[in-house]
Amino acid sequence: xxxxxxxxxxxxxxxxxxxxxxxxxxxxxxxxxxxxxxxxxxxxxxxxxxxxxxxxxxxxxxxxxxxxxxxxxxxxxxxxxxxxxxxxxxxxxxxxxxxxxxxxxxxxxxxxxxxxxxxxxxxxxxxxxxxxxxxxxxxxxxxxxxxxxxxxxxxxxxxxxxxxxxxxxxxxxxxxxxxxxxxxxxxxxxxxxxxxxxxxxxxxxxxxxxxxxxxxxxxxxxxxxxxxxxxxxxxxxxxxxxxxxxxxxxxxxxxxxxxxxxxxxxxxxxxxxxxxxxxxxxxxxxxxxxxxxxxxxxxxxxxxxxxxxxxxxxxxxxxxxxxxxxxxxxxxxxxxxxxxxxxxxxxxxxxxxxxxxxxxxxxxxxxxxxxxxxxxxxxxxxxxxxxxxxxxxxxx
Numbered sequence: 001x002x003x004x005x006x007x008x009x010x011x012x013x014x015x016x017x018x019x020x021x022x023x024x025x026x027x028x029x030x031x032x033x034x035x036x037x038x039x040x041x042x043x044x045x046x047x048x049x050x051x052x053x054x055x056x057x058x059x060x061x062x063x064x065x066x067x068x069x070x071x072x073x074x075x076x077x078x079x080x081x082x083x084x085x086x087x088x089x090x091x092x093x094x095x096x097x098x099x100x101x102x103x104x105x106x107x108x109x110x111x112x113x114x115x116x117x118x119x120x121x122x123x124x125x126x127x128x129x130x131x132x133x134x135x136x137x138x139x140x141x142x143x144x145x146x147x148x149x150x151x152x153x154x155x156x157x158x159x160x161x162x163x164x165x166x167x168x169x170x171x172x173x174x175x176x177x178x179x180x181x182x183x184x185x186x187x188x189x190x191x192x193x194x195x196x197x198x199x200x201x202x203x204x205x206x207x208x209x210x211x212x213x214x215x216x217x218x219x220x221x222x223x224x225x226x227x228x229x230x231x232x233x234x235x236x237x238x239x240x241x242x243x244x245x246x247x248x249x250x251x252x253x254x255x256x257x258x259x260x261x262x263x264x265x266x267x268x269x270x271x272x273x274x275x276x277x278x279x280x281x282x283x284x285x286x287x288x289x290x291x292x293x294x295x296x297x298x299x300x301x302x303x304x305x306x307x308x309x310x311x312x313x314x315x316x317x318x319x320x321x322x323x324x325x326x327x328x329x330x331x332x333x334x335x336x337x338x339x340x341x342x343x344x345x346x347x348x349x350x351x352x353x354x355x356x357x358x359x360x361x362x363x364x365x366x367x368x369x370x371x372x373x374x375x376x377x378x379x380x381x382x383x384x385x386x387x388x389x390x391x392x393x394x395x396x
Contacts, residue, residue, distance in 0.1 A: 001185070001245070006178040008171030011139045012078060012104040012164065013038035015146030017048050018186040019102075021076040023068035025053045025061040029083040030116050031168045032106045036078055058083035062090040062101070069099040070207055072198035074150065078104035080168070081122045082111060088126065094161045095130030095223060097207060100153035100193070101161040102146060103131075107269065107320075108168045109355045117356020118167040120268065121321040124297075124329045130223055132162035132230055133298040135268040140178045141249050142166050144241065147190060152237050154193050158230045160223070168356070170270040181245055189244050231299040250293060252301035255308070257283060258290030263314040263371040266292045266334060271318060271359045278364045289368050294330065302337050309338040314346040316371040320353040327381055346375050352384030359384075 006014065012035045016024070024043070026036035042048035051068070055061050058079050065075040079087065084105055094101055109119035123133060134149060136142045142164065149162040166172055199205060211219060235251055242248040254272075257279050258264050267275050272293040282289050292308055292315075294301070309315060315338075319328025327335060331349035338344045350367050353359040363384060370382070 001179055001181050003177050004180050005175045006139055006143070006180075007034070007173055007175050008136070008139045008142045008166040009034040009106070009173065010038060011143040011178055012146060012166070013042070014180065015143045016076045017042055018181065018183060019074065019076075019147060019150050019190055020187075021048075021050055022073040023051045023053065023065065023075045025055055025064035025068075025075070025077045027055055027058050027061045027079070027083065029058070029080050031108060031172045032078050032080040032083070032104070034172075035104055035106075039076075058086045059090055062087045062094065062103070065101045066090065066094055066097055066099050069101055070097065070199045072193065072195050074154075074193045075101050076103070077101070078106070080106040081108035084122045084126060085110065088129070091126055091129040091131060091161075093208075096219070098159040098223075098226070099161055100150070100159055102149045102153060103161065103163050104146070105163045105165045106168050106172045107165055115355045116168065118170060118270075119320060119354050119356065121354075123163060123165050124321040124323065126163075127298060127329060130160065130227070131298065132160055132227075132296070133165060134162065134296055135165045135294065136171065137270060137272050137293065137295075139171055139174075139176050140247070142171065143178055143180070144245070144247055144249065147186060148234075148237050148241055151190050152230060152234055155233055156196060158226050158233060159195075160226055160230060165269070167270045179245075179247070185244060189241065227299045231301070234296065250295055251304075252294075252296040252299070253304040253308070254293040254295050256291040256293065258292060258308065258312065260288055261290035261312055262288045263316065263368060264290045264292050264308065264312045265316045265318060265364070265367060265371065266294055266330065267318040268294045268297065268330065269320065271320065271353060271364070274359055274361055275364050278361050278368065281361070282365065282368060287368070287372070289372070297330070300333055300337075305334055305337045306341060309341055309345050310343075312345050314348070314371050314374055316367055317347070317349045318353075318359075318367065319349060319351050322351050322354070331381065347380075348378070349381040350384050351381060357385070
């Protein structure tokens, strides 16, 4: 095992190489483009013996991956923001086909107005498509999670697609030291993909035919059960990864100094790294706070959230997106999870970091201190650092 200086995008591409992907379908979009550029160079040089398909859109990129997966190939693609939105139709196809495609997604705000910086709205908008969603905190976690995602998604009891998600620029274009395993070690962890069913000209068949009302419900139920199995199997996959490579990223819900905390903040992605620093600083001052990093949003870690909620007085939820409903998406899921508990903690949502606005230690410390006040009659959802102004044409 050797250490290399890698950006998050470089880690995505190198992990795909180590996974020995066979088909890559690519369409560029900032800030994802360098992922598929790295892979194009690897294919061109012969370092990666794979089919590299330059297609006319993100919609086509995912469609090509599904076609290749149907023949039994291990596939990879990557996208961001509007590109992911354009894939929406095919995201549903992938889940229904039970195609274990792994896709790198670099979180970027959705237009309009045009914005290329970090925001989770693109992936949160696709939370109901049936894809597994992993939100990474570091470039090391990006590389490791791509490998774990293939192992998990290709399990015969799962067979679902996954997004391995990294924040724009904070990870995608920032370089850090990453431990890179040897190819032979990865081969031992990640065997060749051998699906039970595939399209084969020697044995004709078809996929995706019409399914009537008599069976469609059962088909969707089977996907739901596969999602549950993915939740249960993830811990086994992570434990094996730890035995082989010595690294563990916390399962579905990565807890940090929560055992005796009066208040815990739930966060995803790189904001969690900043929150760890704030937790340590406040602990040094005798303030009992903790962090629950939501590493996996789909499948949602229901029981893990409930176990946390039983032991803490206040939970804050940081959503780096807004779904124009009553709450942020993560806040709404957590509120539903704790609703059945006989004694529920105080829960407040925070909307922040949209469009790449910095979530600095000062901002996160302010969230913790607000949360420690408990129910002070304030709003259930607080927009962090909101600059209050009116457009000149707004009169009311």
